[in-house]
Amino acid sequence: MKGITFFTFVLLLCNTALWSQGDAIQQLEDPIEINFSAEGGFYRDEVELEISAPGSSVYYTLDGSRPSLSSKFYTKPILIRETTVVRVLAYRHKSRSREVGQTYFINEPETDFPVVSIGVTPFVLFDPVNGLFMKGSHAVDSLWTKPGANFWSRKEVRVHIDIFENDGTNVYSNLSGLRLFGGMSRLFPQKSLAIVARQRYGQNSIDYPIFGKGEPKKFKYLVLRNSGSDSRKSLFRDGLMTGLVEDWDIETQAYRPAHVYINGFYWGIYNIREKINRYFIESHSEADKDSIDMMEHRFISDLGNKEHYGNLLNFLQEKDLSVPENYQWVQTQMEVDNFIDYQIAQIYFDNQDAGGNIKYWRPQTEQGRWRWILYDTDWGFGLYDENAFRNNSLKFHTKPDGPRWPNPPWSTFILRKLLKNPEFERTFVNRFADHLNESFSPGKVGKKINDMYQVLLPEIPRHLNRWNLSLEKWQEEVRIMQTFAAERPSYTRMQLMDYFPTGAIRPFKLKATRGGTIYLNNNISVRQNLFEGSYFEKYPITVRAVADYGYRFVKWEGIDLDEQVRGFELKLKEEAYDLTAVFEKYSHPLAGKVMINEVCPFNKKTGDWIELYNQTDEVISMEGWVLTDSKNEFILPDVNISPNDYLVVCRDSVKFLGTFPTAYNVVSGLNFGINKRMETLGLFSRLGAVVDSVHFEVPPTDSFFTVSLLLPTLDNADFENWEVHYNNGTPNAPNPFYVESRIRQVQTQWMQMGLAAAVVVLCILLLILRAKEIL
Incomplete structure (x- = not known):
């Protein structure tokens, strides 16, 4: 026994020693924490900055350079008298800290814009031979585009980025990648930049909704855009034009102006924009970023493959689009409404560079269709011609034999082919009239221009002074845009009348x-x-x-x-x-009694379907009733719903009955699809009274799902009373929660009965025992 006790003591002692050694090792491996006595931000006066990293040697830079062992060794507080990017690295034995940085803005003008600070090793951008902002030694000076110049490089460099909200809050502070961005605007002194977050820099995304509510909450990439060809003019043409159509069925980049500093030096106003790539598509659609085809220009593949688009082009080339069946097939390959809106926008804007900036994409699914992205519209709204509102852009965008640039035949091909179909022509003309009446009305566009002008007006003088530009010239550009807004609709209507047989x-x-x-x-x-x-x-x-x-x-x-x-x-x-x-x-007598009970959106296996439930004790005739998704309506045929029974309305009865062969009371031919992300559905009586309506919003998912009402007695207008199920659903049957609740109810009833029986038996036994005691 004593031997066992001694062995146990030794074992515990050794174990304690091992744990102590482990703690010591862990302490050595703990990351080095660097502390600043003052947070980066905006200060009226100089800042005395202390940097600490216990047990470590601290090295720092004040010119934006990456810190290293050859940088300044920290020995005493640093007095910061002007706007400075401080970048710091610490060493302890053989360990090195993660590089950190802070930006201190000293006595800078107040602003209502966000501020972006870039800390970068100066020679990386400004070295005369190798700097990315410079022409370098390999540029071909005889050509105006300067091919071979450093600023055409696609190189990514490591920088420190700080992003401050307009209230001074630092919302992002991290190492990031930086690249030059854009086309011919790289020739300008103020060059566009792209910021990229990568795990190797310390953070895989910029986790802040920089564009505000309703926009993406995190970003892999952000673009600091100089406004492209409009860089030295209004600075907001592209933001204006994409903003005018932000509620349309087109992908556009969010916009927000910001002040940018490089190594503490003011670099002017930039437009923060999203970068168009697979991450952008995923943020603005239900598509998986790893399962999309993306093309640009004539036939250049950015992502995925060209085959699907090539087949579409071949079909358009070979087939007569005036034949309804051919047009219907095209509608299964491309989102025609999206294409119409895209073309209308480019024509109204008179974007003279539209043929040079074309991007389009589709999800790699059986039903995936091509969509067009509106971007880089700077050459619109009279960029180089104050009378551009007179230009016949419809003719420009339908020209069959245009030059290589800006409107080559391939760039106008799809629109020309589709206009041979009467249905497309009617939709195109009426949609154009809709937009001229609403989105492009002189009052609405004029107000948008003025609102953006007023936002920029207090901020623009610093920018103009930085780049030696004139306030009067800037205001003249705004006047040109206002004139364009006022005059463009009437000229466009006349051009529509010239091109189409519109009548009066x-x-x-x-x-x-x-x-x-x-x-x-x-x-x-x-x-x-x-x-x-x-x-x-x-x-x-x-x-x-x-x-x-x-x-x-x-x-x-x-x-x-x-x-x-x-x-x-x-x-x-x-x-x-x-x-x-x-x-x-009017309160319909069947409101709350005949209801939308289960919805299956965008299901590849079953097709979309809607289940209605009649919780009355009467047979209800549904003939002439209407299901809507706000834009479309489906009129129900001569069909009944039995008491406490169901009616299923589906898009494709073959798919639906293939999955649910025992389903009954099924109506096929639903003429609209149900959106997976957000949808509003209505059920109307034959005379147009609302009997039921539901609205749901579901987070993005690649899985099939249904949404079902928890219990028939609950208010289905409140989505809190609905449940999402990641399966094909339960048509013609009670919803899962209802079944579960019934099972729980029966179990509870049996439990209550069992308890009652047990109490009765116990009482009887007690009475028997008591009787025996008395005897």
């Missing part, structure tokens, strides 16, 4: 009373505000009235129609139109 222009007014929305061409929504616009005589428009929940559509005023007609196609034969959709308060 018809003034058109539209208004809704309280309780509903009018959808014009499935593109413009009108409520109580008065809509005034112009359309073309020969191209019919579509108008549809949709009631809010608790209201119903009553009638149209200003046109002779059956009161039950909510939506119609209107041929503009009259000189002018003034229509009003009348709604009234």
Whole structure:
């Protein structure tokens, strides 16, 4: 026994020694922590900076250079009297700290812009022979583009980046990669830059929503753009143009102006933009960044492969697009609405460089279609011609034999081919009229220009002074843009009339009373505000009235129609139109009783489907009822829902019944897809009263899923009462939570019955025992 006790003692002693040694090793391996006595930021007076790293030797630089053992050795506080980037490295024995940095802005002007500070070894940018900002010794001076110049390099260099919000908060401070960015604007002294976050620099992303609410929350890349060809003019043309269409079905880069410093020296105003690459696509779509095809220019592959796009081009080349079946196939290969909006924007802007800046992409899925990205629009809005509002850009963008630049035949090919289809032509002309009436109306565009002008006005003098530019010239550029905004719509309408058989222009007014929305061409929504616009005589428009929940559509005023007609196609034969959709308060007797119960969006295996549930004790006829996704509507055929039973409406009955062969009461032909990210669905009675509506938002996912109401008795207008299931769903059956709750309810009932029985048995036993005691 004593031997065992002694052995145990020795074992514990050795173990303790090992743990102590481990602690010592761990202490040696602990990362070196560098502390600054003052945080980087904005100061009115000089800063006395102390740097500490216990047990370590500290080396630092004040000119933006990367610190090393050959840098200044820290021995005493540093007095910082001017804006400075401090970069620091510490050594302890054979260990080295992670490099850190801080930017101290001393007595800089106040600003409402974010501020970006770049700390970079000076010769990397400014060395006359090798500096990336310099021409270098290999440039071909005889050519204006200076091929061979250093500034055409794609080299990435390690820098320190600080990003400060406009309230002075440092939102990003880290080593990052820096590259030059852009095309011909590299020739300018103020060059565009791209920042990239990589794990080898210490952080794989910039985790801050620099563009604000509703925009991506983190970024792999950010671009500090000099405004391209507009760099020495307005500085915000591209931001203006992409901002005008930010609510359209087009991918655009977010925009935010900022002040930039390099090694403590003010470098002017830059536009912070997103970088168009696979990370950008993933941030703005449901696509997986590793599963996309991306092309640019004529036929250059950036990501993925060319085969799908090549097949589309071959089809367009060989087939007659006036044949409806051919056009329908094209619609399965490219997102035609996106392409229409893209072309309309470029034509309205009169972007003279549109043919040189084309990017398009698709997800690598069976149903993936090509989409066009709007970017680099600086050559629009009268960049080099103050009378550019007169330019016939429609003719420019449909020219079959243009020069190599700026509008070669390949760049106009798809639009020319699609315009041979009557349906596309009508949609194109009406959509153009929609946008001229709304997004591109002189009032709206003029206000946007003025708003951006007012934001820049207090900040621009420093920038102009830095680059020896004139305030008067800058204001003249803004005036040119305002004139363009005021004049462009009327000239564009005339050019549409010259190119297409539009007939006369018809003034058109539209208004809704309280309780509903009018959808014009499935593109413009009108409520109580008065809509005034112009359309073309020969191209019919579509108008549809949709009631809010608790209201119903009553009638149209200003046109002779059956009161039950909510939506119609209107041929503009009259000189002018003034229509009003009348709604009234109304609670449908089946509201909350016939409901949308389960939704399956964008499912490759089953197709999209919607399940309706009738929780009444009566058979409900659904003939003439309408399902909507706000832009489209599907009218239900002659079909019933039995008491406490279901009706399933699907897009593709073959796919649906292939997955659910026992499904019943199924209606096929749903004519709209259901969005996976965010969707609003409505169920309307035959007379246009809202019976039910649901809205859901789901985080991006590559998986198939359904959203289902937890319990039929809950309010399905509140998405808190819905549940996401990553499977194909449960059509014609109770939802999973309902089944689980019923099981729990039955289990609880049996448990309660068992407890009651146990109590009864126990009481009987006690009575028997008591009786025996008495006897």
